[in-house]
Amino acid sequence: MKNFRKILYMKLAKFNKKYNNMPVPSIIGCGTRIKGDILGGEVIHIDGRLEGNICCEELVIGIKGMVVGQVKAKTLSLYGTLQGTAEAENLFIAGSARLMGDALHNSIAIEPGAYIEGRCVRLQRKTPPVEKNDKEPVVKKAPTVEKAHTPANNPTLFKSASNGNK
Numbered sequence: 001m002k003n004f005r006k007i008l009y010m011k012l013a014k015f016n017k018k019y020n021n022m023p024v025p026s027i028i029g030c031g032t033r034i035k036g037d038i039l040g041g042e043v044i045h046i047d048g049r050l051e052g053n054i055c056c057e058e059l060v061i062g063i064k065g066m067v068v069g070q071v072k073a074k075t076l077s078l079y080g081t082l083q084g085t086a087e088a089e090n091l092f093i094a095g096s097a098r099l100m101g102d103a104l105h106n107s108i109a110i111e112p113g114a115y116i117e118g119r120c121v122r123l124q125r126k127t128p129p130v131e132k133n134d135k136e137p138v139v140k141k142a143p144t145v146e147k148a149h150t151p152a153n154n155p156t157l158f159k160s161a162s163n164g165n166k
Contacts, residue, residue: 023042023043024043025042025043025044025045025060026041026043026044026045027044027045027046027047028044028045028046028047028048028050028065029047029048030047030048030062030064031048032047032048032049033048033049033050033051034048034049034050034051034052035050035051035052036051036052037052037053037054037055037069038050038052038053038054038055038056039054039055039056040055040056041056041057042056042057042058043056043057043058043059043060044056044058044059044060045059045060045062045065046059046060046061046062046065046066046067046080047062047063047064047065047080048064048065048066049065049066049067049068050065050066050067050068050069051068051069052068052069053069053070053071053072054067054069054070054071054072054073055071055072055073056072056073057073057074057075058073058074058075058076058077059071059073059075059076059077059088060077060079061076061077061078061079061080061081061082061097062079062080063079063080063096064080065079065080065081066080066081066082066083067080067081067082067083067084068083068084069083069084070084070085070086070087071084071085071086071087071088072087072088073086073087073088074088074089074090075088075089075090075092076088076090076091076092077092077094078091078092078093078094078097078099079094079096079097080096080097080098081097081098081099081100082097082098082099082100082101083100083101084100084101085101085102085103085104086099086101086102086103086104086105087103087104087105087123088103088104088105088106089105089106089107089123090105090106090107091103091105091107091108091109092108092109093108093109093110093111093114093116094111094114095111095112095113095114096113096114097111097114097115098114098115099114099115099116099117099118100117100118101117101118102118102119102120102121103116103118103119103120103121104121104122104123105120105121105122105123106122106123108120108122
């Protein structure tokens with residue numbers, strides 16, 4: 001499996017030379033322990049242990065990965081363990097994941113078997129500011145609907161119909 005990952009990341013790096021717009025992930029490998037904060041970065045993949053806060057675009061906490069601290073990411077995929085708060089626009093919690101803390105999100109997907117001890121709270125979407133107009137609001141009137149002609153609401157029709165039957 002290690003050789004496969006190395007080959008995969010090497011191919012990604014070569015592919016990245018041709019197409020500069022694809023980010024290469026920053027990887028914290030299994031057995032690596034870091035104490036401190038990580039700020040910035042496009043894609044971060046953690047298979048080791050991090051004690052600190054993370055702020056990035058996309059974060060993947062692998063099956064063997066563990067983060068103790070606060071996470072802020074646009075996209076968070078949790079397969080391992082997170083002890084702390086997570087704030088992400090898109091949050092995915094796999095069946096193998098353990099989340100001990102609160103999760104703030106815009107969209108969330110939780111697989112069966114995931115362990116969550118905390119709250120999952122939807123972030124309030126920011127509404128665009130209301131523009132003030134000095135003009136009066138234009139109110140359109142609904143079009144009038146004519147009633148159907150029935151003997152109940154048209155007495156002349158009723159009389160002419162009853163006179164012909166006499």
